[in-house]
Structure formats: C-alpha cells, structure tokens
Amino acid sequence: MLILDRSLCWNLSAMTERNTLTEQIELVTDPAEKARREAENKVKQAVLTASIIRASAQNTERRFRLRQGILMQLHAAALEGIHVLSGTFRNGPAKIDGSKHEPPPVFQIAEEVADLCDHVNAEWGRQSALYLSSYVMWRVNWIQPFADGNGRTSRAASYVVLNTKLDGLLPGTPTIPDLISADKAPYYDALEAADAAWKERSVVDVSRLERLIGEMLAKQLLNAAKQAESVTVN
Numbered sequence: 762m763l764i765l766d767r768s769l770c771w772n773l774s775a776m777t778e779r780n781t782l783t784e785q786i787e788l789v790t791d792p793a794e795k796a797r798r799e800a801e802n803k804v805k806q807a808v809l810t811a812s813i814i815r816a817s818a819q820n821t822e823r824r825f826r827l828r829q830g831i832l833m834q835l836h837a838a839a840l841e842g843i844h845v846l847s848g849t850f851r852n853g854p855a856k857i858d859g860s861k862h863e864p865p866p867v868f869q870i871a872e873e874v875a876d877l878c879d880h881v882n883a884e885w886g887r888q889s890a891l892y893l894s895s896y897v898m899w900r901v902n903w904i905q906p907f908a909d910g911n912g913r914t915s916r917a918a919s920y921v922v923l924n925t926k927l928d929g930l931l932p933g934t935p936t937i938p939d940l941i942s943a944d945k946a947p948y949y950d951a952l953e954a955a956d957a958a959w960k961e962r963s964v965v966d967v968s969r970l971e972r973l974i975g976e977m978l979a980k981q982l983l984n985a986a987k988q989a990e991s992v993t994v995n
Contacts, residue, residue, distance in 0.1 A: 894923035895970035933985030
C-alpha cells in the first residue's frame, strides 16, 4: 500500500507536490487520531531536540559529533505510536512524487547516513553553522532513510546542528523548523536545487538552503527580541 509522507506535502500555493511514496504499514489509520498523535509527537520531538542541544552545550569536554543515533531518536519521537518503523530505517524502496531525485536503495542507506555524519563531523571546525545545518537538512531528504517522517527528522536534526554549532539553544518562537513547516514551497525549491547540483555536477551546493535558514534564523531571533521586550514592558 502506498502512503504519502505528510511531512513532505506542499502547501496550497505550490505548483507541484513533493510527496514521499513508500510501501509501509501505519499503526493509526483514523485521520483524526493520527492528527492528534502527530501533534503530540511534534511536541515530543521539539522537547527532545532542545534536550540534545542543551546536553551538547553543557558537555564542554567533548566536541559535538553527529551520530546515526541522534537521527534515530528524532525520528522515533516523530513517529512513535504512528508507524511500525519509527526509529528504524525503511525496509523498501522510496520515491518522491513531484521530484526528479531518486533516493538510494535500501542497502545503501546505512552507508549514506554514516557518510552524512562523517562529513558534518569532519567539516565542523571549517564550515559555518548555516552550511552544516543546510547540509544535514538536504542530505537527510536526499537519502530518505525512513519510511515516513523524513522531512520532520531532517529539520529537527538540522536545528540540532545549527544550535550546537552556535554554542547553545537559540531563543525565540516559532523556531526555524516551525517557520519552514508553515511555508514549505521555498524549502522544497531549495532541496530540488541542491539535488540538481549533486546529480548534474557532483558538487554540494546548499546555498539556497543556507539563505532560507538564515532568513528563518533572523525571524526567530527578531521574535525573541520582541517577546523579551513585551515581557519587559508588561
């Protein structure tokens, strides 16, 4: 049975859709119940994301390293009680409707995720927070390691990397993942551009994602300033 990944659906203003299609079995079929659980899991994933960031900031004796386990934890939080493969790699092929990109086959997933983590860890001291977070967001979507929830996991993992690289939990709400979720068209456009650069020229070009995350970061921090000012005035 083909199921659409709700985390990768365009908003109504988009011209085409970028939906992940996989053979999967969901634990919840009632739409209202699924929506309720997804809302609960969104909070769980946000709490876990903040917890990982704080723990990394407090561990001053050891530099942060991105590991497969972080991705698994974030995915499990998003799909807990919803999908039988929560916290586990997909066990079948995946397609992205509305995209020219073809995700790698199942047997390559573990190696691709390991390469993703190795790249981030190797470039940690040389690259900016915007580049590293953009790379994670793109590459998770490129690999499509999970049967569902790839978008949610990519945005959460990207936020972990961004905050950790910047030495702590950033203030302000909505956060970058929430801001991107509110209008996904620019996000999908940026992913497609990065996919094309890799396919056509074998180069990593996440510049459009860097610009997008930079804009969202500015909005989040501006909201933080407004929120702090409101508290002071009141």
